[in-house]
Amino acid sequence: MKTLRSALLASALALPLAAPAAFAETPPGVLVVAQNIDDIVAIDPAQAYEFTSGELVTNLYDRLVQYDAEDTTVLAPGLATEWTADEEAKTLTFTLRDGVTFHSGNDFTAADVVGSLSRVIELNLTPAFILTQLGWTPENVGEMVVDNGDGTVTIAWDGDFSSAFVLNVLAARPASIVDMETVMANEVDGDMGNAWLNANAAGTGPFSLQTYRPNELVRLAANEDYFKEGPMLDGIILQHVPESATQQLLLEQGDVDIARNLTPDQIAGLGEGTKVETYPQAAVHFLSFNQKNEELTDPALWEAARYLVDYQGMTDSFLAGQMEIHQAFWPNGFPGSYDETPFTYDPERAQQILDEAGIELPITVELDVINAAPFTDMAQALQASFAEAGINFEILPGTGAQVITKYRERTHEGMLLYWGPDFMDPHSNAKAFAYNSDNSDDAYAATTTWRNAWAVPEEMNQEVRDALAESDPEARLEMYMDLQQQVQEESPIVIMFQASYQVAMDEDVEGYVNGATSDFVFYRLVTKE
Template identity: 75%
Template sequence: MNMLKPALLASALALPLAGTAALADTPDDVLVIAQNIDDIVAIDPAQAYEFTSGELVTNLYDRLVQYDAEDPTVLAPGIATEWEVDAEAKTIAFTLRDDAVFNSGNPVTAEDVLFSLSRVIKLNLTPAFILAQLGWTPENVDDMITADGNVVTVKYEGDFSPAFVLNVLAARPASIVDKALVMENEQDGDMGNAWLNANSAGSGPFALTGYTPGQMVRMAANEDYFKGAPAMTQVIIRHVPESATQQLLLEQGDIDMARNLTPDQVASLSADDVKVETFPQAAVHFLSFNQKTESLTDPAVWEAARYLVDYTGMTDTIIKGQMEVHQAFWPKGFPGSYDETPFTYDPEKAMQILEDAGVETPIEVTLDVINAAPFTDMAQSLQASFAEAGIDFEILPGTGAQVITKYRERTHEAMLLYWGPDFMDPHSNAKAFAYNPDNSDENYQATTTWRNAWAVPDEMNEETMAALSESDPEARLDMYRDLQAKVQESSPIVIMFQASYEVAMGADVSGYVNGATSDFVYYRLVEKE
């Protein structure tokens, strides 16, 4: 592999711009990205919990099963080629492929799988809770994950659908690391944690060859990757926090991709050799009403509210390119999504709903919102449209921490916020939007239902738990669609939008895949024409 040309390129990119003089075009086999990467705290899969960290882990490691670049909506074989489910015994037996090789040259073995999964539980760092849902503890994990030859058997505790377990095992902390290499670099019993936060030990399509926090990430292609070597021999991610600088570098041809342009900058792109692609994201944005506020407890208020959001007005202007209309709690583009959007801006209908129900107006309501664009703009739009039906919002802007704290304490009246899943199983959001069996103040729950003091009907609580344990995959997804339809029809949570993400890139770049979360960003199929 010729390392000289990319190294020179990286050095050139580090130089300040001089006027408008363009640097040399990027090499044909190197993808150069400008991105804000200052959120990275850790890149060890057992610890990584930031957006950019998720992108790196996905490109450096494999999992037993995984969502992959060919179709990020389909759970596909990874290190395992097949699996056999025994729902009654609560076990899944995975047969490992024999052609997976770590970037070190070591073959991927069952021992590596056992080590990797148990390591997450024993280190017990931030994302460990995802695997711990399966009933795994430091004391029992070595008995819950066993191997016989090239077959790894995973046992779980709890009334879970096997589909839920598979999605847990497709999550970031379930990435498989090279045991021999990691333990060679263990320090003071940390199971290689410090070393893995500056290096990689995976079997993924790329290997980490350089990482300087807040400056640069460099990955080299794994030429022995079991799905074929990536076309790009290297991917270089340069930390460029200023979106204006990203735009300039892209238009000059000094980078191939700008990841953090604003909507206005995207609209202003004029170069013939630049294109923009839009990718739906998993975060859903909603307006919610705290049921501790008496004036907001009538279901007619909830129903009317759904006709007082100017969905199209906002997506055509203040959030253009950043969000699209979506009115259900599970994001579009993933199995189990419910994509019906029955509500439109209709203040006359909203007023009639309130009048028929005998709701007295005006209703004075405080609306908490994060004091940043586009949230404050969205709040002002809601303030104007809701006033048409006599619901008057007093906007209370605050920092993210202030708004979230208030939400967790249930001291708000109305709240404009967003929610994203911790892992890509519909139960992650169903529990947040359709489950709350104990609405008492003492029973704190990190859900939108509890935080809005909504005592979810027993029938919906029961259906949420039944879906979690349903063994038939299609029947399970239908249950989640039904739950979404019920929450959409009648709840104090008005889901309005799904986030979108715009990426600007050179016209010669193709094959870039950006799924609904940062864990589904793939460079393996990228080519330059």
């Protein structure tokens, strides 16, 4: 069977895929995906920070603990089979999985764990900040990540963090474990194999990298010795097809199995033999008011605003398939999300709130928005619904860079933007939406609270700190749910939607998993007729 699978894959990989016109009907046992992959800058897990590179890392590598294809909401054993926490000593000890080999054939060992995590800190490339949160530096990481010599590794941290937080950090992309023997054999000028790993891969994951041609294609082959179920297919081909119209044509002709970047109109116009799956994404979209503007500081205005958003009207029309109503800062689909949506479009109630608070109307608010769909459409819808209560939005469209720069400088009035977590722990968003310990202009923080000049009540700041340190996992999640409810009820940040992502595919494709971030795209369980 192994010889047959290898032969089938070799045949599939020989297909002439250099241009869309060269596609043939997709081969059995190989999934062909049309996708825009030109965002990739790096595929070394110590550097990879783009959407598509995150997908590749997830399918090529494993971590000690990881969210996986069977259930993207459960933190599951990966290269570690079990772990024990010593909250007082601030350590986690992991028992490593026996019998795992890298794609090279090298055995997975504790030295690979120590080397991989230390390598991220020493290289100090873009995603390293996720691990350096643990107090790791090039000088101390050797003492923080220790091979105990008995098939276990102990990981320590310096900071008031719970082990639950640390586990989520270790489940993040830069904590992927690489084959240190192979990587260091390809070191050039002290780069710890970085240049080589940006054209190759050295993991234990369900797939190995066969071919990587930037802005053209990626070919993955099944790892038949993978320690979990699957892969079900012999291989995956990601073909760079930047034009969504071409993706649609190839899908409808049967030349690809999945089209990843279709527009809502194209999704709606798909013909027979195809299906569409919708996946909630981690990004939350919000409207916020800068508290440096005195007219926008009354909590009654914030409350009224929550009843002036036509949530259902937008998601039933131009946002259909792109967003779902969500009114809390941690996305649905992850432990600790608060999924109540108590606010609906009710201009009469909003007007009553404003009248009872004695807010002088009308007022005019400049609303900064990225000059692209669906953001401009959302801004126009908000402009129309808020005008009914005497709040007039003057829409200021700009490029993404212009809008975000203005936001960081705290020079906006109203802002229409979105936010996604850096890693899948609720603290990642709690620190952005519910924490601001220093609201001064010279205390820059990459958070929505500071950028909107909202001086978060100290009780809420303390709860964020307490949740970060809480050792009881269930109690910790309850604290984050409470924080979300508080922000939902009374803050100058009106969270409205959670993004959704639609993927079109052949009706015979099953088992494709697209979680809330690019790190949660899994091909291991995919089958096709």
